[in-house]
Amino acid sequence: MSKKIFGLTIRFRAIGDTTIPPFSAKVSKLIMHRLSSLYKYSTSSNSPFKPVAITPLIHEGKALIKTHEVGRLRLKDGELYSFRSTIIADDDKEMGSLIDVGQQRIDGVFNSSILLDSLIVEVKDFDSLTLGKPKGVKVRFISPVLLQLPSYNRLSKCRHILFPLPSLMIRSLLDHWNANCGPEDIIRSGYVQIYSNYAMVESDFYIRPITAYYDDVRRPRGFVGWVIYEIKARRKRNAYSNLMKLLDYARYVGIGRSRATGFGQIELTCLE
Numbered sequence: 001m002s003k004k005i006f007g008l009t010i011r012f013r014a015i016g017d018t019t020i021p022p023f024s025a026k027v028s029k030l031i032m033h034r035l036s037s038l039y040k041y042s043t044s045s046n047s048p049f050k051p052v053a054i055t056p057l058i059h060e061g062k063a064l065i066k067t068h069e070v071g072r073l074r075l076k077d078g079e080l081y082s083f084r085s086t087i088i089a090d091d092d093k094e095m096g097s098l099i100d101v102g103q104q105r106i107d108g109v110f111n112s113s114i115l116l117d118s119l120i121v122e123v124k125d126f127d128s129l130t131l132g133k134p135k136g137v138k139v140r141f142i143s144p145v146l147l148q149l150p151s152y153n154r155l156s157k158c159r160h161i162l163f164p165l166p167s168l169m170i171r172s173l174l175d176h177w178n179a180n181c182g183p184e185d186i187i188r189s190g191y192v193q194i195y196s197n198y199a200m201v202e203s204d205f206y207i208r209p210i211t212a213y214y215d216d217v218r219r220p221r222g223f224v225g226w227v228i229y230e231i232k233a234r235r236k237r238n239a240y241s242n243l244m245k246l247l248d249y250a251r252y253v254g255i256g257r258s259r260a261t262g263f264g265q266i267e268l269t270c271l272e
Helices: 025-035 037-043 166-179 191-198 237-253
Strands: 005-013 018-020 052-054 073-075 080-090 106-107 115-126 135-144 200-211 220-232 265-272
Touching: 005 025, 005 237, 025 037, 025 052, 025 080, 025 106, 025 200, 037 080, 080 237, 166 191, 166 237, 191 200, 191 237, 220 237
Parallel strands: none
Antiparallel strands: 005 080, 005 115, 018 073, 052 080, 106 115, 135 220, 135 265, 200 220
16 A cells, blocks of 8 residues: 655644753654554554654754753743654544644643644655756754664664764664555665765765753663765766655654654755
């Protein structure tokens, strides 16, 4: 059966001040559990590449993530917050299972309540994904990217690379794509991983490592920032087409590990 990508952007206002977890994607996930039975079902998947992704809360253009020992994250009364979520599911799913549009107020959000301000839903087919023929792309990494080297026996296990190497990003996207698309959309050639190192040429960047306080114990270290890539080597038509599909896909599912918990989320802009 064919698969569809359901992208949701949700904006809300806090009712009262309240302290929230140090990684605010936990708030995003709680809200989605209340609003979407499809999201709740999809998060129970045992796949290493879950068919969901979510961002931390965004406030005034910045992701809310605790990165220091001191201080707490708080929702402030009346302030506007937003987040994005993606669900990949069979194309016969009804809108009622995707989102409960009847709910306006959600109580019990970490000892507070919220009022929904707006909801935007975007539906995409896998075979419609492409960036076309841009001269370049600017990728902004809005939550810490946990980009992992392929493991070789005991080597490189759980090592995170602190720079967005194209081949590692594309490998993570290819694995996620093939785990969640329909059989007719599987990308069977892995050459696009190698090709990406030659086709995506860094022309400018600002990247910095960051340690995120996920909970009382876990402190994953990744990177945030942005990179401008010039797009070269278009003569390999099949590889170029697959590369454009995967980069477009990244806008919905992110890059690297733990995308279902809020890591590795991006914004991508085409440059003409």
